[in-house]
Amino acid sequence: MADHLAALVADYGRPEHVIRLAKRPRPAPEPGMVEIAVERAAINPSDLIPVTGAYSNRTVLPFVPGFEGVGTVSRVGAGVTGLKPGDRVLPLGTSGLWQTYLQRPAEWCFTVPNDLSIEQAATAYINPMTTLRLIAALKDHFGGSSGLAGRRIGVTAAGSAIGRMLLMALTSEGAEVTAIVRSEGAAARLPPLPGLQTRVTGQQPIGRDIVFDAVADAVGGDAGDGLLRDNLPAGGVFLQYGALSGRPIAQGAISARADVRFAFLWLRSFVHSAGRQALASALAQCFDGVREGTLASGIAATYPLSRLSEAIAHQNAPDRRGKVLIDPRC
């Protein structure tokens, strides 16, 4: 049985300390399984968080990180009918993309249109689909498809990949959008969008002089607590989908605003409950948005898997611009 290369987490800790490269066996696919030769995988914040042990209740050691990537079917197990060697697929639903070959059940693999570049395909899932879920949640809250026009919406970490996608989607819906960023440099890099307001806050609360009907927050911590406490009227909505500060919104801050709808939005919950048809339809929307550019990510660099430590250092670099990708074939 041939070996292949994988990034392996055997202990929790800082990603740069605990993720090791290892040779792994490459067994033949079991019935119903598909083996994928991974061609590009993304590094997202959500890949590194489980490595720290943050979700140890639902993570089994050892594991291979990487929730997002694209590859070509290399072998199929008995009973697989919808996929064949050579098909380009996105495997969904679990980590494991940071290795040369990944096995997934066929029903969790989705074909990727050939017109998408490999970089587009490798970044077409996590952030685009999360953006679509956030927009759907906001529309639900405000009652239907025209509900976002004129709404005052704050977007934190607005320079992140999802932040930028949200700014584009929300301004195109006619919302009054405020991009909240931590530095003047981040503000300068925001896309020029009609009516977009910008606030630079450092890591501090934004101040009491601005009111939002809705906040999409990926930062949490003191800044997020402050937004929930001071900047939403009764009937507003606060969606938390990340904790880049290292701390989610405090329970006390949530309890103190019983008049605001507070919700966590996790893509994972949608992916594991939606069913294959809804996922295929959501992915089709993602592919369209990637093609149009509204759900596209910039690419900072691509590293061979053999240089994973450099890729992770780049991911953590303060001057990173765009997604860091891994090529697991070398």
Ligand SMILES: NC(=O)c1ccc[n+]([C@@H]2O[C@H](COP(=O)([O-])OP(=O)(O)OC[C@H]3O[C@@H](n4cnc5c(N)ncnc54)[C@H](OP(=O)(O)O)[C@@H]3O)[C@@H](O)[C@H]2O)c1
């Ligand atoms: N809920 C879900 O299911 C889900 C799915 C996907 C992603 N997420 C979350 O969404 C967030 C963004 O992901 P992404 O892939 O879009 O990120 P990304 O493109 O890697 O961008 C992260 C950017 O956020 C900014 N940032 C980092 N720490 C910050 C802080 N403490 N305060 C303010 N800004 C900060 C930095 O930009 P500047 O240097 O320009 O300030 C950084 O480059 C992450 O928290 C991720 O975990 C959640």
